[in-house]
Amino acid sequence: MNIRxxxxxxxxxxxxxxxxxxxxxxxxxxxxxxxxxxSREAQRSANSRLEARxxxxxxxxxxxxxxxxxxxxxxxxxxxxxxxxxxxxLNLWDEAHLHFGDNGSLECAVRWKRGNRxxxxxxxxxxxxxxxxxxxxxxxxxxTRNFPEIEFNVVEQATPDKDDDEQRIARRHPFIWSAVIHHxxxxxxxxxxxxSETGAMIQGEFALLVGNQLLFxxxxxxxxxxxxxxxxxxQAGLKFEKPYDLAQLARSRPDLAAAQKNIPxxxxxxxxxxxxxxxxxxxxxxxxxxELEGYxxx
Numbered sequence: 001m002n003i004r005x006x007x008x009x010x011x012x013x014x015x016x017x018x019x020x021x022x023x024x025x026x027x028x029x030x031x032x033x034x035x036x037x038x039s040r041e042a043q044r045s046a047n048s049r050l051e052a053r054x055x056x057x058x059x060x061x062x063x064x065x066x067x068x069x070x071x072x073x074x075x076x077x078x079x080x081x082x083x084x085x086x087x088x089x090l091n092l093w094d095e096a097h098l099h100f101g102d103n104g105s106l107e108c109a110v111r112w113k114r115g116n117r118x119x120x121x122x123x124x125x126x127x128x129x130x131x132x133x134x135x136x137x138x139x140x141x142x143x144t145r146n147f148p149e150i151e152f153n154v155v156e157q158a159t160p161d162k163d164d165d166e167q168r169i170a171r172r173h174p175f176i177w178s179a180v181i182h183h184x185x186x187x188x189x190x191x192x193x194x195x196s197e198t199g200a201m202i203q204g205e206f207a208l209l210v211g212n213q214l215l216f217x218x219x220x221x222x223x224x225x226x227x228x229x230x231x232x233x234x235q236a237g238l239k240f241e242k243p244y245d246l247a248q249l250a251r252s253r254p255d256l257a258a259a260q261k262n263i264p265x266x267x268x269x270x271x272x273x274x275x276x277x278x279x280x281x282x283x284x285x286x287x288x289x290x291e292l293e294g295y296x297x298x
Contacts, residue, residue: 199229202216224241
């Protein structure tokens with residue numbers, strides 16, 4: 001390189017390389033983890049990049065596993081699951097419940113583990129916290145009203161308050177309900193994670209504080225005033241002003257969760273069966289109809 005030509009100019013100055021080369025570093029942004037390329041040993045089994053993932057600091061929750069209750073650190077949280085830190089043994093496919101507060105229990109399963117970090121996948125369907133009889137009658141009404149192509153035989157209704165383990169529906173329903181919350185002159189669509197006659201757990205992009213009052217709107221299934229009991233990232237627990245009749249849920253058509261999970265590519269071996277095959281043990285609509293008919297005839 002001709003330093004003199006670079007400083008004073010000359011016929012060849014434009015052809016010379018610059019004194020300082022433009023640095024071509026990693027284009028990662030300081031405020032975003034998504035811009036950093038991370039090599040993976042296994043292929044992704046699903047595209048979760050579009051889900052908002054909330055990174056948390058020193059947030060604690062409780063996890064129930066094999067009848068024992070443990071305190072865990074919640075490292076990040078999204079609509080599909082969470083990363084936790086724990087000091088006790090969890091195995092792949094173990095089922096557990098992650099608790100955030102009143103009406104704030106999420107069923108989950110261990111999807112991956114690395115050291116003391118564990119990835120949990122949340123169950124998709126809306127959890128109905130009621131007696132087995134009440135749930136069976138509600139689900140039957142949901143199918144009859146909203147999915148008329150699924151036929152039922154005429155059977156006697158179950159007694160709502162009869163709730164012993166032998167009469168519980170053995171497998172999971174596939175229904176996901178949504179709602180709208182009206183608060184501070186705004187309306188926000190939310191996903192209904194679980195619901196009971198006294199409250200509900202919702203998920204969505206909202207800015208709620210404990211003690212906020214809002215209108216919880218389930219469309220044709222009715223609306224009810226509620227108070228925010230707790231918040232955790234994009235999850236919140238609501239306490240209803242008065243008891244809510246869960247039978248009203250049948251008036252609105254829910255979305256459907258998949259009946260079966262797809263086996264991730266890295267687990268698709270030549271084995272006869274995989275623990276992923278019936279991971280959530282979730283019923284299709286036809287199977288739900290058959291199970292409800294058998295249950296309600298007892």
